Amino acid sequence: MSRLRIRATSAWLSFPLWAWLAFFVFMPLALVVWYSFGEKPDLFTAVSNDQLSFDRYGEVLDGVFMSTFWATLRIAGVGTLLCLLVGVPFAYWMAVKVDPRWRPLLLALVLVPFWTNFLVRTLGWQIFLAPNGMASDALQWLGVLNGPLDILYTRGAVQLGVVYNYLPLMILPLYVVFERLDPSQREASRDLGAGRWKTFFSVTVPEALPGIASGCLLVFIPLMGDYLTASVLGGARGTMIGQVVARQFTSAQNWALGSAMAVTLMAFVLLTVVLAAAVFLLVRTIVRRARHLDLEVTP
Numbered sequence: 001m002s003r004l005r006i007r008a009t010s011a012w013l014s015f016p017l018w019a020w021l022a023f024f025v026f027m028p029l030a031l032v033v034w035y036s037f038g039e040k041p042d043l044f045t046a047v048s049n050d051q052l053s054f055d056r057y058g059e060v061l062d063g064v065f066m067s068t069f070w071a072t073l074r075i076a077g078v079g080t081l082l083c084l085l086v087g088v089p090f091a092y093w094m095a096v097k098v099d100p101r102w103r104p105l106l107l108a109l110v111l112v113p114f115w116t117n118f119l120v121r122t123l124g125w126q127i128f129l130a131p132n133g134m135a136s137d138a139l140q141w142l143g144v145l146n147g148p149l150d151i152l153y154t155r156g157a158v159q160l161g162v163v164y165n166y167l168p169l170m171i172l173p174l175y176v177v178f179e180r181l182d183p184s185q186r187e188a189s190r191d192l193g194a195g196r197w198k199t200f201f202s203v204t205v206p207e208a209l210p211g212i213a214s215g216c217l218l219v220f221i222p223l224m225g226d227y228l229t230a231s232v233l234g235g236a237r238g239t240m241i242g243q244v245v246a247r248q249f250t251s252a253q254n255w256a257l258g259s260a261m262a263v264t265l266m267a268f269v270l271l272t273v274v275l276a277a278a279v280f281l282l283v284r285t286i287v288r289r290a291r292h293l294d295l296e297v298t299p
Contacts, residue, residue: 035259047255056260065244065261069268072241075155076223079162083170083219084212086163091174092204096181107175114168122232125161126152129233153235161229166222170215177211178204206288213280217273224269241265 036056038049060066094106113121128135131148139145151157181204189199205212227242234240245265248258 032259032262035255036263038256038259040254040256046253047259056256057264059257060260060264065241065264068239068244069241069265071155071239072224073272075159075162075240076220079159079166079223080170080216080220082159082163083167084216086167087170087174087215088208088212091171092178092200094171095175095178096183110168110171118165118228119232121165122161122229125157125164126232129157129160152233153237155234155238157233158230158238158240161233162223162226165226165229166219169218169222173211173214173218174208177208181207206284209280209284213277216276220276221269221273224272225265 034049035047037052037054038047039051039053039055040046041048041050094103098106127133129149129152130136131150131152133149136145136149139149140147151160185203185207186199189203190196225242227240227246230238230240230243241261245258245261248254248261252258
């Protein structure tokens with residue numbers, strides 16, 4: 001009887017979570033899927049599900065969606081890789097090399113910009129990268145450029161903006177996993193004759209693979225759906241797929257096509273994540289086997 005009471009209490013305690021997921025995640029998602037089978041019957045009606053069909057998905061795969069999707073995938077992939085290349089050494093330095101007394105301050109310096117309004121931060125980069133902005137003036141003063149900086153409203157500006165906006169999401173899980181590593185493993189590796197770089201890549205990085213995978217997912221998934229950064233910094237030359245989907249719901253008022261685009265985007269992102277997970281498992285297996293062979297060879 002006590003077990004049933006405990007289970008009932010647990011169910012009631014978890015009810016707010018399930019209610020939140022049901023009303024704000026599952027129901028909106030089901031509504032978007034339902035709309036994706038509809039159509040836009042006339043100029044003044046956004047969607048109608050009187051006749052269900054897969055025609056909207058055909059329009060998605062044949063239109064500008066796919067070309068923009070591949071461009072967005074490149075931006076997301078490069079952005080995730082750049083965040084990883086910057087986040088790994090910074091998080092390692094912060095978690096291992098810095099005095100523990102200063103780590104909370106460094107964490108605050110990482111988090112405070114992230115807590116600032118997303119739009120405000122992106123607008124700051126728009127002002128900074130403008131042809132008459134600080135970056136342009138500084139580069140011309142140093143003699144690097146002969147004229148104004150022409151990077152705003154390009155894919156390069158979008159790439160820079162997404163790396164800045166999503167870098168904290170890479171640093172935080174890496175910092176946690178690096179801080180929890182056992183220092184005795186690194187000391188043992190050095191006692192066995194391994195240098196700093198070999199110790200880092202053969203001991204530290206394999207142990208940090210879960211944090212690397214978490215950081216990559218935290219950066220890649222929201223980056224694929226980001227449209228604010230591209231809207232502010234990209235202009236016509238830096239369009240991302242999130243903008244294409246948003247326009248169908250706003251200016252075009254074609255909710256059926258926009259829903260089909262959203263569902264297709266989610267399916268592609270899920271497929272990419274599954275493929276990345278398979279690659280991660282393969283890399284982890286290879287690394288573990290390599291480490292096992294190294295232990296067998298080491299006298």
